[in-house]
Amino acid sequence: MTARTTTLRGRVVTGEEVIEDGTIVLTGDRISWVGPTPRWTGDPAPQSDSIILPGLVDLHCHGGAGASFPDSADADLLTAVRHHRSRGTTTMLASLVSAPPERLIHQTSLLADLYEAGDIAGVHIEGPFLSVARCGAQDPGSLRSGDPGLLAEIIGAGRGAVRSMTLAPEVDGFAAVAEMLRENDIVPSIGHTDADARTTRRGIDTLGSGPITATHLFNGMPTWHHRAPGPVSECLAAAARGSMVLELIGDGVHLADETVRAVFDLVGGGRIALVSDAMAAAGMSDGRYRLGPLDVTVQDSVARLSRESDPDAAPIAGGTATVLDLVRRAVHDAGVPLVEAVRAGSSTPARTIGLGSDIGALQPGMKADVLVVDAFFQPVQVFRGGIALQEEK
Structure with a gap:
């Protein structure tokens, strides 16, 4: 034929x-x-x-079109994949959030079915070994110290699907979890951390050689201050040295366009992965949604944790855009060269998860x-x- x-x-x-x-x-x-x-x-x-x-590649996506990878039943999970695929994301990791162990294990197992069918490139586990002080839209009650036993159960449930995991370098047990991630070829990602610069650098050094990412740089970590630079400076420096890839949610909500342009100017598209961090509301109207155990309210396409008092000050709870939206905004609003923006939406994330020779x-x-x-x-x-x-x- x-x-x-x-x-x-x-x-x-x-x-x-x-x-x-x-x-x-x-x-x-x-x-x-x-x-x-x-x-x-x-x-x-x-x-x-x-x-x-x-085709675009998304390393950090929690859902879309009303379906949520951390929450939905297996019959609905492909709905989210199809939404992002229709917008040009031909390869994606499905992201989970911090939740009770049994929930994490169950959802990882469901997503492993999509992985084995070729619908997703793997699973990204965002937590639960994170900082309570910088939990953002993560459930603080689900956070815990680094636990290699739990990680082993999650990896087993994934049947080879677990491709990356976000963890904070200051949590107890960080080194043991980091070692297990490397042993299983899982990309570690620094994020949702309250660590100072020295602790962050130590964590990066502990992770050793191999791909490392920063989970949505600037978000879920202290502001970069000139006398207390925190994790932002260390992640930028690591990317400049060629040892880290920086996730950016360049949707105009999580980051200002000028911040996006500055990071591209500093490290280039070869060290940046534009990620959607999309949740169930991507492609949907404003309203109430879920992200793991927490309620989320979306207003004017901005997702925040549901809060009766001062809702505008509630933590941002994921995004509602797609990687194509981020590429467009990087070019049209942030002034990033087209080749660099496309690289950050395609080849860099593909290379980060070991698929750069094929996609x-x-x-x-x-x-x-x-x-x-x-x-x-x-x-x-x-x-x-x-x-x-x-x-x-």
Whole structure:
């Protein structure tokens, strides 16, 4: 049987440049050709103003379209995946939040089914080995010291699906948990921490070589102060040294556009992963939702923990955007170069979880995960493994 071939034409964003009139050819489930249209010897596709990007990769996502990875039953979990996929996120980790052990184990097991089916790239465990002082929208009653026994149960329930875990370097048992993460090829992530700079650096050193991320840098940690720099300075320095990737929720709510631009200027898109941190309300109207054991109120698309008194001061409880929204905002509002923004939404997160040789870039031989958007970064077509989204069964 002859493999299906799809030819696309537009502004092609590679890992190094924007080809203003480029062609990309998908043959079967792989990219077979990428380059300037005049060099393509086959039948050319019609000229187009579309922008062609690699499929986007989200390392931190709690749900969408009304479904929540920490809360929903297995029948609903794919709803969230499909929402983000329709917006160009062709690869994602499903994130859990701190919860009682039995809940974490149960939801990890459900998500392992999606992992084994190829619908998600794995599971991200955000907690429960976090700082109570910086718990944010995490349930403080579910937080605990580092517990290798519990981690072993979660890993077992995941059947190979657990790919990353957020933990605070100051919690008791940090070193033992860190060792177990490395032994199981799970990416450790520094976050929800009240640690000072010295403790953070010690934690990074304890994690040793291998990929490390910072969970939504600036959020869930002390403000960077010039006499008390805290974890922000150490994470920025580690990224500048090439030993850490920084998650940024660049949605204009979690971070100012100027902050996003500054971090790109400091470390570049090769050390940044744009993450949605989306919860169930992504793609939905304002209203009441759940994030783990906690109630969340979404107003004007901003999710905060439900609080009767002074609701605007309640902690932010995840995002309602997608990675494509963050790429658009980085380019249009923060002034980040297109190549750098796309890199932070695709190749950098793919590389961080060990998938960089297969996804995250428009190169011959790579998986045909491709996103076509218009000039306003609205999705036109999404291909996953060479198959258009509307053709998936």
